[in-house]
Structure formats: C-alpha cells, structure tokens
Amino acid sequence: MLVQEVLDPSHAREGRLGPKMVAKLFDAKYLDPYDHPPSYANHQYIRESSAYRYLIRHGLDQHIPRFYGSWSTIIVDTQGRQRSVRLVLIEYIEGTDMAHLRPSDFSPNQRKDLLRQVVEAESRFYTLDLRHKDLFPRNVIVTETRRVVIIDFGLACIGRSASDIYDFDDPDDLLDGDYISPIVRWWRAQDVNDEWALSGWTTWGWNQWLVDTWSSDIPDITPAMLKWLPSEEREKPFFYHLFNGCDRTSPKWYVAYKDQMRV
Structure with a gap:
C-alpha cells in the first residue's frame, strides 16, 4: 500500500499539491502461497473495486473513502516471467x-x-x-x-x-x-x-x-x-x-x- 500526494492539475504551474491518495496494490508475488493461491489477489481486487463502485452508484459514498478508480497492468520480472498487478486508488483518510x-x-x-x-x-x-x-x-x-x-x-x-x-x-x-x-x-x-x-x-x-x-x-x-x-x-x-x-x-x-x- 502506498500513500502519495499528487499535483493539483488546476495549479500545476505553481506546484500546488492536491489530495493525498492511497494506492492499494494487489500483487500475488507478496502473498504466502501456503495460505492463498495466486488467484487470491485478483479476487480481492475484483471484490474491492466492485464494492466501491456499487456503493457509490447507490449513494452510500459518505461511509467510504473517495474512490478514484482501478487499474491493471502486466509486470515482467528479471527472468522474463509475467504477472498481473492491479491497483485501487482511494482517498487517504486523515x-x-x-x-x-x-x-x-x-x-x-x-x-x-x-x-x-x-x-x-x-x-x-x-x-x-x-x-x-x-x-x-x-x-x-x-x-x-x-x-x-x-x-x-x-x-x-x-x-x-x-x-x-x-x-x-x-x-x-x-x-x-x-x-x-x-x-x-x-x-x-x-x-x-x-x-x-x-x-x-x-x-x-x-x-x-x-x-x-x-x-x-x-x-x-x-x-x-x-x-x-x-x-x-x-x-x-x-x-x-x-x-x-x-x-x-x-x-x-x-x-x-x-x-x-x-x-
């Protein structure tokens, strides 16, 4: 999980920072293979991103952090092996x-x-x-x-x-x-x-x-x-x-x- 403060695009020239965001990563590489299969990270990503979208669509966003979206990418390691890494971006709650x-x-x-x-x-x-x-x-x-x-x-x-x-x-x-x-x-x-x-x-x-x-x-x-x-x-x-x-x-x-x- 990463916390990052991003540039406010409306004040990019001034370098003004925007809201803090949390990037929650779903990467099977960091799961214990004895406890969870590789598909576990993908299942968690689908559940998490779907739940945020579902609650927002039904007007219950007051109970959850702001949801900025979700992304998937493919990472290639040093041995040429590929794996999916997924990310959910939400508001950092103080x-x-x-x-x-x-x-x-x-x-x-x-x-x-x-x-x-x-x-x-x-x-x-x-x-x-x-x-x-x-x-x-x-x-x-x-x-x-x-x-x-x-x-x-x-x-x-x-x-x-x-x-x-x-x-x-x-x-x-x-x-x-x-x-x-x-x-x-x-x-x-x-x-x-x-x-x-x-x-x-x-x-x-x-x-x-x-x-x-x-x-x-x-x-x-x-x-x-x-x-x-x-x-x-x-x-x-x-x-x-x-x-x-x-x-x-x-x-x-x-x-x-x-x-x-x-x-």
Whole structure:
C-alpha cells in the first residue's frame, strides 16, 4: 500500500499539491502461497473495486473513502516471467483505525456514537445486499471530527447468503433488498463476546443499547426477520412478547408496548 500526494492539475504551474491518495496494490508475488493461491489477489481486487463502485452508484459514498478508480497492468520480472498487478486508488483518510485507538480515551457516549455509525453504515450496505465480511476495528477509521469511515472491501460480496440466517429453507428467506434492523442482525447471544467487546469498545449492555438506539425499527420487525437469530434467542422475552405478548393489530400498539420492552 502506498500513500502519495499528487499535483493539483488546476495549479500545476505553481506546484500546488492536491489530495493525498492511497494506492492499494494487489500483487500475488507478496502473498504466502501456503495460505492463498495466486488467484487470491485478483479476487480481492475484483471484490474491492466492485464494492466501491456499487456503493457509490447507490449513494452510500459518505461511509467510504473517495474512490478514484482501478487499474491493471502486466509486470515482467528479471527472468522474463509475467504477472498481473492491479491497483485501487482511494482517498487517504486523515485518522486512525479503531484497532490502534484506545477506547479509554473516549467517553461511553462517544464510543456509543462511533459504534452507532459503524452499525448504521453496515446495515445500509446490507440493505443493498452488500456484505463487508471483514468489519472489525482495524477496518474502521475515525477522523478528528469522529466521523467513521469503512475501508478494506477485499472480502466483500454482493448478494445475501444462506449462511446469513438460521433455518434456511428457501431463497426468499433472505429477504433480498429489505432493511433488516440491527436489533436482529447485530443481536449478541448471551455470554458471546465479539471483537468489539474484547477490544474494549463496547462495555455496556449491548442488546439493550440496540433496542434503545433503533427502537423506531420495532414496528417493522416481522417474524421472517427472526431467522437472523439463533432459535434460542428468538425465545428470549423481548422477541417472544413482541409477537406473542401484544396485539400488533390494535391502534398504536407500539406506544403501549414501548414502555415494557426492556431486554
């Protein structure tokens, strides 16, 4: 990966520098052949460049670096052997990835706001059927203004998968193109900690925070969406009473239920 500051073409005579850019190279020469076949670099390049174009085309560029394009070339080594080298050019984000930030430097409310941005961005991606598949602190950059930027789409896929849900029976179960609330998709099973918790970013009651933060989603959660939860989690009081403990057909049912929805 290279970081380069380029000349601003509108002020070339003055030698004024333009924005910093990151050139992300995909070269099989630098992959461990025991871990990845030579085609792995090409697959990552295709996934990364396709994901940026897809998100930009659907108006979600506010969550990612600016994308300047992608290129391929052929390199010949000293022994005359050819190989493809590919490149993705993106904006250099002035900030630090969350794996290299100290959670203790942020107040609980500040950390909650950062995680809210992460979850909202990922949920918008998923509504477009794009799965990042590598969304960990190392791939989330925080700027000085505490804006969150998602990077590294080398494992991304466009299209939902049967592995996304439990009890897959039919492709229609994936609800392609539907918004699935973070209350369902980001729900954390009891005694299960993910990398966000283990790294110290989430120290609060995660599931209750999901419910409090995305409470406006509750009226639109359907039984079909519960397939994103393990069966034992669907029987938890919150989800059980959501469909069995209240009359969702009555006027303003949610107003009456809202005061009882502690997880």
